[in-house]
Amino acid sequence: MNSNNWDVLISSARIQEGIRKLGLELTEIYSGKKIVVIPLLRGGFMFAADLVRNMNIDLQIEFLGAASYGEQTKSSGEVRLTLDTTLPLSGRDVLLVEDIVDTGLTLTYIQKLIKSRNPASLRTVVMLDKKARRQVDVDIYRCVFDIPDRFVFGYGLDNSGGFGRNLPDIVAIKD
Numbered sequence: 744m745n746s747n748n749w750d751v752l753i754s755s756a757r758i759q760e761g762i763r764k765l766g767l768e769l770t771e772i773y774s775g776k777k778i779v780v781i782p783l784l785r786g787g788f789m790f791a792a793d794l795v796r797n798m799n800i801d802l803q804i805e806f807l808g809a810a811s812y813g814e815q816t817k818s819s820g821e822v823r824l825t826l827d828t829t830l831p832l833s834g835r836d837v838l839l840v841e842d843i844v845d846t847g848l849t850l851t852y853i854q855k856l857i858k859s860r861n862p863a864s865l866r867t868v869v870m871l872d873k874k875a876r877r878q879v880d881v882d883i884y885r886c887v888f889d890i891p892d893r894f895v896f897g898y899g900l901d902n903s904g905g906f907g908r909n910l911p912d913i914v915a916i917k918d
C-alpha cells in the first residue's frame with residue numbers, strides 16, 4: 744500500500760485506549776444481562792472484535808451486513824441489506840456496532856430494521872463520527888472519535904476499492 748497518499752489520523756494505540764474505556768462502560772451498563780452484539784459488516788468487524796474482548800459480560804454475536812458505498816467515496820444514499828441475523832432479537836438487549844456514521848442513512852435503516860423485531864433495548868456504538876456530513880438525525884449511544892470531513896480507511900474501513908481494511912491505524916487520504 745502506498746503510504747504517500749495518506750496520513751495517520753488515529754493511531755492504533757489511541758484506538759485501543761478508546762475501546763478499552765468503552766468496553767468498561769458497556770460492561771457496567773449491561774452487568775448481569777445476556778446481550779446480543781451485532782457488528783455491522785463489513786466495516787464494523789474489527790471494532791467489534793476488539794470491543795467484545797473488552798466487555799466482561801455474557802454475550803452472543805450476530806451479524807448484519809449493509810452496503811451503501813459501491814466503488815465511490817460518496818454515499819449513494821441507497822442502503823442494501825447484504826446479510827441478516829439468524830437469532831430472534833425479540834426481547835433481547837441488542838448492541839449494534841458500526842465503524843463510521845457519515846450521512847446517517849445506513850444506521851437509520853438498520854436501526855429501524857432491528858426495532859421492527861422488538862428488542863428489549865437497542866444501543867448503537869460507532870468508532871467514528873463525521874458530524875459535518877449528517878443528513879438525518881440518528882440515535883448513537885457512544886462514538887469513540889469525532890473526525891473531520893475527510894475520507895478515511897484502515898481498522899476495518901476500506902479505501903473505496905475494497906482494500907486497506909487490515910491497517911491497524913485509521914488513516915485519511917491526503918487532500
Ligand code: IMP
Nearest residue numbers: 786818844845846847848849894895900
Ligand atoms: P452513511 O450511511 O453515510 O452514514 O455511511 C455509513 C457507511 O459508509 C459506513 O458504514 C462506511 O461503510 C461508509 N463510509 C462512510 N464514510 C467513510 C469513509 O470515510 N471511509 C470509508 N467508508 C466510509
